[in-house]
Amino acid sequence: MTNNKIVLVTGASSGIGEAVAARLVAEGHQVVAGARRTDRLDALAERTAKEPGGLHPVRLDVTDRADVEAFVRTAHDRFGRIDAVIANAGIMPLSRLDALLVDEWDRMIDVNVRGLLYSIAAALPRFTAQDSGHFVTIASIGAHEVTPTAAVYCGTKYAAWAITEGLRRESAPSIRVTTVSPGVVSSELADSITDPDAAAAMHTYRANAIEPGAIAGAVSYALAQPGDVDVNEIVVRPAAQR
Ligand code: NDP
Numbered sequence: 001m002t003n004n005k006i007v008l009v010t011g012a013s014s015g016i017g018e019a020v021a022a023r024l025v026a027e028g029h030q031v032v033a034g035a036r037r038t039d040r041l042d043a044l045a046e047r048t049a050k051e052p053g054g055l056h057p058v059r060l061d062v063t064d065r066a067d068v069e070a071f072v073r074t075a076h077d078r079f080g081r082i083d084a085v086i087a088n089a090g091i092m093p094l095s096r097l098d099a100l101l102v103d104e105w106d107r108m109i110d111v112n113v114r115g116l117l118y119s120i121a122a123a124l125p126r127f128t129a130q131d132s133g134h135f136v137t138i139a140s141i142g143a144h145e146v147t148p149t150a151a152v153y154c155g156t157k158y159a160a161w162a163i164t165e166g167l168r169r170e171s172a173p174s175i176r177v178t179t180v181s182p183g184v185v186s187s188e189l190a191d192s193i194t195d196p197d198a199a200a201a202m203h204t205y206r207a208n209a210i211e212p213g214a215i216a217g218a219v220s221y222a223l224a225q226p227g228d229v230d231v232n233e234i235v236v237r238p239a240a241q242r
Pocket of ligand 1: 010013034090139142183184185189
């Protein structure tokens with residue numbers, strides 16, 4: 001069953017999620033791909049149509065619990081099981097705390113933390129019922145260190161790391177749990193930055209960015225391990241990032 005897993009990916013319309021979805025479809029898996037921009041998902045389905053697996057686009061807003069429940073239920077109804085969930089959807093509108101962009105703090109908490117929790121809430125009962133499953137969270141090196149302008153973003157990623165680690169500790173051995181923590185990766189993530197100083201700093205920072213395929217490789221590696229091997233965390237940085 002190694003290469004025909006049913007894998008759900010949140011935030012599959014760009015960047016890391018798109019690369020993960022494309023790689024898993026190329027490896028022969030059935031990928032249920034969720035995001036709000038369904039035109040992007042449809043284009044990805046078209047681009048990967050000749051690959052051995054399949055890509056199934058679903059409109060998904062991870063901040064809406066009912067939406068996340070429906071995302072998981074639809075996949076389960078269609079395929080009869082769910083082998084893995086990749087909780088990848090995230091936003092990063094960076095700013096210093098004293099800029100008081102409180103609405104952006106709220107949005108980061110909603111997507112990066114609540115969205116992850118809703119994904120666990122939807123997947124865990126299925127995993128428990130089928131006595132198998134693999135939950136993969138895309139956290140960040142921001143789950144391990146805090147940089148100026150990234151206090152709230154890092155706070156959400158520390159939370160994502162802690163919640164995922166808690167899930168791992170609490171889960172039966174039949175349920176595997178992996179955190180993938182990327183360094184700087186080329187994607188649309190910085191487009192959500194509205195604070196001019198944070199945007200300028202990020203522009204410089206991103207000069208070393210690696211391609212999202214590097215993170216897709218890490219996810220693929222974790223999924224491909226035999227059932228008694230749980231890759232707990234993979235940190236992938238650009239070689240030039242210290
Ligand atoms: P992108 O901006 O390219 O992709 C983000 C994805 O999240 C998009 O597919 C977007 O889809 C989706 N998304 C955002 N909000 C929602 C929502 N409410 N509901 C559903 N989907 C949503 O960024 P990346 O690929 O870089 O980011 C992916 C993950 O990787 C994030 O969790 C990010 O924090 C993490 N990460 C990224 C790093 C980097 O340097 N790029 C480094 C470390 C971690 P849509 O807008 O269509 O809904």
